[in-house]
Amino acid sequence: MKALVLSDIHGNAEALSTVLRDAAGLGWQEIWFLGDLCGYGPNSVLCHRILSEYKVVFLTGNHDLYMTGDMDKDYFSDMARVALIIGRAHMSPELLNYLTLYPPRNIYRGFDLVHGCPLDPAGQYILSSRDALMNLPKARKRIVLYGHSHLQEYYDLTDPRNVEHHVPAGETISFKGKRMMINPGSVGQPRDGDNRAAWGLIDTGKKEFTFSRSVYDFTVTQQRMKDRGYPEYLIQRLSEGR
Numbered sequence: 001m002k003a004l005v006l007s008d009i010h011g012n013a014e015a016l017s018t019v020l021r022d023a024a025g026l027g028w029q030e031i032w033f034l035g036d037l038c039g040y041g042p043n044s045v046l047c048h049r050i051l052s053e054y055k056v057v058f059l060t061g062n063h064d065l066y067m068t069g070d071m072d073k074d075y076f077s078d079m080a081r082v083a084l085i086i087g088r089a090h091m092s093p094e095l096l097n098y099l100t101l102y103p104p105r106n107i108y109r110g111f112d113l114v115h116g117c118p119l120d121p122a123g124q125y126i127l128s129s130r131d132a133l134m135n136l137p138k139a140r141k142r143i144v145l146y147g148h149s150h151l152q153e154y155y156d157l158t159d160p161r162n163v164e165h166h167v168p169a170g171e172t173i174s175f176k177g178k179r180m181m182i183n184p185g186s187v188g189q190p191r192d193g194d195n196r197a198a199w200g201l202i203d204t205g206k207k208e209f210t211f212s213r214s215v216y217d218f219t220v221t222q223q224r225m226k227d228r229g230y231p232e233y234l235i236q237r238l239s240e241g242r
Contacts, residue, residue, distance in 0.1 A: 011041025
């Protein structure tokens with residue numbers, strides 16, 4: 001079985017639509033979405049509508065939890081709070097209701113799906129080998145798929161004495177017989193210096209994960225953000241991939 005693995009769309013409908021077009025011929029049956037549909041970007045409602053046309057396993061992220069009142073505003077940076085306030089003004093009651101139904105973690109088809117990390121599914125980050133090792137005892141399956149950091153990467157934890165941190169560039173890795181934590185990167189706001197939308201494809205039969213990037217017209221999203229009054233910093237970071 002193949003699944004499209006997405007995370008951190010952040011209301012970027014142009015990036016999401018492009019990823020789905022690029023992935024259309026790859027034979028996947030499901031989407032595994034690791035959370036943060038909302039925040040930063042202007043079109044969360046549209047993004048949810050697009051995803052709802054497919055079979056999707058939804059997780060909720062910290063930005064989504066703010067929208068439902070389950071994450072305190074003090075958790076977020078000043079810029080993130082401004083974006084959330086703007087986004088909240090354009091939220092539909094239907095989407096808010098859906099967001100209350102989604103968990104930040106789900107054990108699905110033998111994989112541990114989590115927005116942030118096993119220690120703290122909605123709040124904490126995995127940003128280093130040390131973080132990954134600290135989370136290893138709380139991993140419920142051999143393979144953890146996570147998001148939140150907006151970095152396309154993976155950690156091979158098969159031998160805790162020799163943890164390797166990789167930042168792949170479009171390759172396929174095997175997780176057969178491994179213990180790994182894999183991040184597909186952010187669809188809507190990459191932060192690894194590459195402004196292309198990041199995503200992944202998992203093949204549960206071959207036990208392989210492929211990292212991919214999609215070139216999308218981020219100027220469309222930037223104009224939508226300008227029209228809604230988002231801070232210039234958040235608008236420009238889409239160009240820079242940071």
